[in-house]
Amino acid sequence: MKIQKILTAGALSAALLAGTAGADVRDIRIGVDVPYEPMEYRTPEGELTGFDIELGNALCAEIGIDCEWVVQGWDGIIPGLMARKYDAIMSSMTINDERREQVLFSDPYFTPPSAWFAPADVEVGTPSEESLEGLTIGVQRGTLQDNYVTDMYGDVADVNRYATADDMVLDMDSGRLDIVFLDYPVGKSTLLESEAGNYKVVGKMITEPKEYFGDGFGIAFRQRDEALAETFNEALAELKANGTYDEIHTKYFGE
Amino acid sequence: MEALLARLEALLADNSIFTLQTLSYYGEGLVTTVQLVFLSLVIGLVMAVPLAIGRGSRHRWISLPIFLYCYVFRGTPLLVQLYLIYYGVVFVEGIQDTWLWLILEKPFVPALIAFTLNTAAYTTEIFRGAIKATPRGEIEAARAYGMSRGLMLRRIVLPSAFRRALPAYGNEVIFMLHASAIASVVTIMDLTGAARFVYARYYAPFDAFLFVAAIYLCLTFAILYFFRWLERRLLAHLKPAGG
Numbered sequence: 001m002k003i004q005k006i007l008t009a010g011a012l013s014a015a016l017l018a019g020t021a022g023a024d025v026r027d028i029r030i031g032v033d034v035p036y037e038p039m040e041y042r043t044p045e046g047e048l049t050g051f052d053i054e055l056g057n058a059l060c061a062e063i064g065i066d067c068e069w070v071v072q073g074w075d076g077i078i079p080g081l082m083a084r085k086y087d088a089i090m091s092s093m094t095i096n097d098e099r100r101e102q103v104l105f106s107d108p109y110f111t112p113p114s115a116w117f118a119p120a121d122v123e124v125g126t127p128s129e130e131s132l133e134g135l136t137i138g139v140q141r142g143t144l145q146d147n148y149v150t151d152m153y154g155d156v157a158d159v160n161r162y163a164t165a166d167d168m169v170l171d172m173d174s175g176r177l178d179i180v181f182l183d184y185p186v187g188k189s190t191l192l193e194s195e196a197g198n199y200k201v202v203g204k205m206i207t208e209p210k211e212y213f214g215d216g217f218g219i220a221f222r223q224r225d226e227a228l229a230e231t232f233n234e235a236l237a238e239l240k241a242n243g244t245y246d247e248i249h250t251k252y253f254g255e
Numbered sequence: 256m257e258a259l260l261a262r263l264e265a266l267l268a269d270n271s272i273f274t275l276q277t278l279s280y281y282g283e284g285l286v287t288t289v290q291l292v293f294l295s296l297v298i299g300l301v302m303a304v305p306l307a308i309g310r311g312s313r314h315r316w317i318s319l320p321i322f323l324y325c326y327v328f329r330g331t332p333l334l335v336q337l338y339l340i341y342y343g344v345v346f347v348e349g350i351q352d353t354w355l356w357l358i359l360e361k362p363f364v365p366a367l368i369a370f371t372l373n374t375a376a377y378t379t380e381i382f383r384g385a386i387k388a389t390p391r392g393e394i395e396a397a398r399a400y401g402m403s404r405g406l407m408l409r410r411i412v413l414p415s416a417f418r419r420a421l422p423a424y425g426n427e428v429i430f431m432l433h434a435s436a437i438a439s440v441v442t443i444m445d446l447t448g449a450a451r452f453v454y455a456r457y458y459a460p461f462d463a464f465l466f467v468a469a470i471y472l473c474l475t476f477a478i479l480y481f482f483r484w485l486e487r488r489l490l491a492h493l494k495p496a497g498g
Contacts, residue, residue, distance in 0.1 A: 142455025150456075160362075160442040161452065167342075171442075174345030176360055 027066040028228070029086035030056055033074045038185060038252045039092040051252040055109065056090045056219075058244050062235040078102055081222060088228070089220040096215070103220040106232045111216035113205035113253060114145050117187045118179040119172065119198060126203040127179070132157045138168045138180035145181045148212040165190055172199075184253060205253065272457045273466070277449075284449035285470060291363070291445060292435050295370035296428060302375040307382030308408065321379065328376035334437050336373060341365040341441045362441040370438075374431050381427060385420035386412055418489050425482035429475055436471075446470055 032052060035041035040050035048069050060067035070086045081089055081103060092112075095105045118124050125131035133156045139146040141161035149159055160177060162168040169190055171177050180187070184205055191199040207213050221229045239245040260275070267273055310321045328336065344350060344359050358364045389412050397407040439448030450467035454460050 141451065147456065161444075161448075162442060163440065170342055170345070174342075175351050175356075176345075 027068070028060075028088060029068045029070050031070050031072045031077055031080055031086040031089045032056075032091045033077055034071055036092055037189075051110070051248060052090050052092060052217075054248050054251070055239075055245070058239055058248065059232055059235045062238055062244075063231055078220070081220060087221065087225065088232075092217050093220055094214060094216070095218040099220070102223075104223045104225065104229050105218035105220055106229050107236060108216035108218050109236055110249075111207040111213055113184040113207050114148070114181060114213070115184040115187055115205050116179055116181055116202040117172075117191050117199050118202050119175075120200050122178060124179055124202050127153075129153065129156050132179070134158075135178040136160055136176065138162060138172060138177040140165055140168065140182070143183075144212050144214070145183065148206075149181050151212075201254075272453065272459050272462050277453050277456075280444065280449040280452060281446065281467070281470070284444055284446040284467075287363075287443060287448075288432075288435055288438075288445040289474075291367060291370060291438060291443070292428075292432050295367055295374055295435075296431055298367075298371045299374035299378055302371070303378035303382055304413070306375065306379040307386060310379060310383045311386055325376045325379050328373050329380065333369065333373050333434050334440070337366060337369040337437060337441060340369045362438075362443045366438050366441060366443055370431065370435065373434070374427065377427050377430075378424065381420050381423045382416060384423075385416035388419060389415060421482065421486055421489060425478070425486075428478050428482070432471070432474055432478065 032040050032048070034048065034050075036050075038050055040048065040052045043049050048071075053069065056067060056069075070080075072080045072085065074091075077089055077091060077093075078099070080086060089103070092110075093099070095108055099105070116124075116127050124135070129152075132153050136158045137149055137153065138160050139149050139162070141163060146159075146161060149157075153159070160168075160171070162171070165182065165186055168177070168180055168182075172180055172191075173195075179202065180191075182191075187201075192201070207216070219229075219232055221232075236245070263278075264275055267275065267278075306321050306324075309317045310325070312318045341362060344355075344365065350356055350359070393411055393415065394407065397411045402410065435445060436447040438445045439451055442448075444452070446467050450463045454463035457463070
């Protein structure tokens with residue numbers, strides 16, 4: 001079914017400037033690699049869902065086009081875009097310079113959050129130099145969380161570095177660690193869900209500053225589809241402004 | 256000291272990996288490694304002497320447990336022992352509430368226990384071999400003088416056994432230094448831990464590990480020369496005359 005295209009004047013002029021053949025944005029197909037919970041996965045009924053999928057659908061609705069999801073393995077996901085199997089990739093793809101040489105990225109739509117986790121019975125205030133002083137913090141060695149904690153709190157707290165998240169959980173269970181700083185989805189599955197009630201999140205999700213947490217995920221397009229990318233950027237800005245983005249974000253990552 | 260630091264800082268100004276910050280990690284790592292190895296060797300040595308004597312005992316209820324202890328600790332990897340002691344103790348019910356937890360909470364003591372038990376087992380075997388190799392004539396002579404067993408051990412058997420064990424024991428010390436590199440798996444920031452940290456931080460495996468390898472080499476040389484000096488002094492009577 002085709003829906004009448006509704007284009008903002010800005011997108012229209014951008015499309016004209018970029019010199020695309022059609023003045024309108026046609027229905028598109030989006031490549032995605034599943035499963036990668038909670039970003040993209042299938043429900044037990046086989047339906048695609050996840051943060052990327054819901055946000056992608058909301059973006060398409062905002063633009064006023066129909067989007068079809070095409071499942072594609074990660075290895076071939078950029079070649080598939082070049083071969084026109086689909087017109088965009090929305091699959092937790094981190095924006096970086098190597099990829100920028102091949103594809104055109106939208107504005108970042110998401111930065112994977114990190115969070116502080118502590119045993120439920122330990123009283124820790126919002127993490128700061130004062131509240132973490134003298135505590136033992138666990139991190140995974142060599143991760144961005146390690147760099148962040150070492151630079152911010154390495155002088156006031158003990159930092160224990162682990163090879164795997166499992167070792168770290170073991171040491172927190174035994175009481176050797178007061179608090180850990182983890183990728184939020186990892187912490188959620190290993191601490192909040194598998195040991196329900198024993199652990200809690202302390203403070204807010206952390207995605208800043210950029211030098212530690214990176215540029216985040218972007219939607220990838222073919223280099224020449226500048227108008228399409230611009231249309232998505234505007235739709236993204238609109239969703240962030242009208243609260244739809246926050247709604248989806250809260251659904252998958254909590255407050 | 257201040258001036259030296261300033262000069263060092265100027266020298267490292269162009270170096271993105273070896274800053275004063277990372278060098279201080281290596282410095283702290285060096286202190287931790289030396290503490291860990293030295294303490295475990297000293298305690299291990301003190302344990303090994305009575306164990307080696309007991310190991311050669313005629314009473315099976317003394318020699319058998321010591322044999323089993325040596326067999327287990329020499330027959331399993333040190334890494335496994337370290338894991339068992341560090342992660343294993345927390346499964347003892349209620350240990351967090353006892354005074355033991357105060358010393359076992361931090362990784363240093365569990366690692367020290369693992370290293371000590373391991374080196375004590377090896378050292379026991381080294382000494383046992385040396386004691387067994389005591390020439391019969393020396394023992395017969397001691398008996399002929401009417402020495403008691405204790406006196407004979409103290410004056411005849413042990414001194415000559417120590418001398419014979421020295422080269423093999425020097426090897427054990429060097430092995431222990433190198434084995435201590437696994438301490439970083441239980442979050443201890445020893446020399447290898449510092450190198451792994453720098454490697455992970457700057458994605459520079461060659462710089463990080465070559466530097467730490469050079470430090471280990473220096474330590475090994477120091478141990479080597481110490482034992483060579485000891486051997487020259489203690490085994491002087493074995494040198495060819497006039498040599």
